[in-house]
Amino acid sequence: MPKKTDRATVLPGTLDMLILKMLTITPMHGYGIAQHIQQLSQEAIQVEEGSLYPSLQRMQVKGWVTSEWSQSPTGRRARYYRITTAGKKHLGAEVSDFRKAVDAIHRVIQTV
Amino acid sequence: MPKKTDRATVLPGTLDMLILKMLTITPMHGYGIAQHIQQLSQEAIQVEEGSLYPSLQRMQVKGWVTSEWSQSPTGRRARYYRITTAGKKHLGAEVSDFRKAVDAIHRVIQTV
DNA sequence: ATCTATACATAGCTAAACTATGCATAGTTT
């Protein structure tokens, strides 16, 4: 029996944005991206591998990231992702839309 | 050819919360809920009927809302929804989780 | 008469994120 999906993502639809943001720091491999997000969010966000890698592949198809095999600091092979110019542009739009959306939701849920 | 789904919801996963919040004001029918959310969000959020009614039904099954047929002020039949005690409790948790999630995301995307 | 706004509802599709699983290797522990 598969486990009941009790709690979904922190906020669906924001994963791409978080990943792209991490890649503006420096090119990273998937595992590193997940670690960074987890640490920066103070353990509030944990990116599942089954979400992470499909997302990276989608974004590669869309031209927001590129990737190449390389060596991780620990000497293991790893695929390093790099944000593209189009990716940066998209990230900017996503962050802007996110802020607007949050503001809009706050207006609604703060009503007395 | 069906239209490309270009922009999804403002923020997926928040619809139930918004609907429940509206019902804390007063019992409303579906159409009224959509109008209220649209106005309070200053037109930023538009709730599609194909999202609204399924959501109301799901929440009814979960026991967060009840409903009954009645008359709208314009004299037309309308199904009025009312938030339950369980619904209020759930709403509180949702709002709390939402705020935490937004904070966590902000921590990540505000990194320099 | 026709059009617009109000009002509910569902069938069918899409896409994101999840669970579960598989593969593989470096380093540590027993």
Add this chain to the structure above:
DNA sequence: AAACTATGCATAGTTTAGCTATGTATAGAT
């Protein structure tokens, strides 16, 4: 030497929310 843990990538299959599109129906305005 064997086992375990952490690192690392990837995909198959499922679930679910929200969407598009469509149908029904009626009050009020033009």
